[in-house]
Amino acid sequence: MAWDTERTKRQLLHAAMGEFCARGLAGARVDRIAAEAGVNKERIYQYFGSKNALFDAVIVAALSTVMDEVPIQGRGPEAMADYAGRLFDHHQNDATVPRLLFWEGLERGHDVVGLPARLANCAAKVDSTLTALPGISREAAGDLLITIVTLCDAAPVLPALDGLMAGVVPGRAGQRRAAVVRTVLLTAEALSSEQSQRRPARAE
Template identity: 40%
Template structure:
């Protein structure tokens, strides 16, 4: 491995290890030593590459969200399908959901952090796509709809214990995702789609 490759590999190993650690324990609970150990490199490298623990966390979140963006296409004419796809992505990427929750808990009330412009723009694009799919103009109302659809997709992965408390520990997560998507479909008005079976 050339030194450049080695550097990049070290950095990526740290990001991967950090994603696990942060997803599991959050920023405060994460241990820098554990991250370094899991990555198989010296912990000083964290400071060399990322500056400090929090910046490493930010880098992890950015990477995870970039991944989501690259894999989930914009909402189109069928918002229910969008909810389904999102929910499925969250289900298969529980780390991301947990990272977002830790992040949501960390910055409270503050103004948007620098570096959030990317996210704002991405959401604006989603809002435009959603509005176009509905044959409407992008507005606060379509943005609110986008928020609720995104939230609905998140719910089952965000609150698995609540689901267990309400449905029993042997409930079927796949049915829950189906239910959530159907719920969105019902709210969006009478269109053609599979009814709630069962």
């Protein structure tokens, strides 16, 4: 029977997500990933080349999933606030992306491989923000997005800090979600207002 290469790659990616989320890039072990996937670890090097390249592939796959599952919909500041709320909910249900991105930032800093897929994902998200808030600059759209991502990604990976600052109380996740949505709404409204003020007045 022919070896199902694509199935094996999917198994390795799934196993690697769990390993990288739990232990980061430096702490992850290819033998554990291979054992979890049920294949020989040589398959990792055959299909991905290295542990670093596998880490890149895992992040690309995870981010692509979020792109599909949590799109920006509608127009205006409310659309960006709605996006923030849905992204917050997604990460509360599945903290894979926040954990991977925090590990990446801690272990790599600015040294991130500029994979075309990641660059395309980011560009597409900025384009969607510009559609929702027409007229704002691309830099402003990027700043708004990184603010949203930072707020939503922090919630599942900084639970101890959240508890220390806000207290461990029933319904805390809902309160935090409301704060995130409110912050994004106010920021998006401010950006839209600034753009409106910059428009030249039409002649009477």
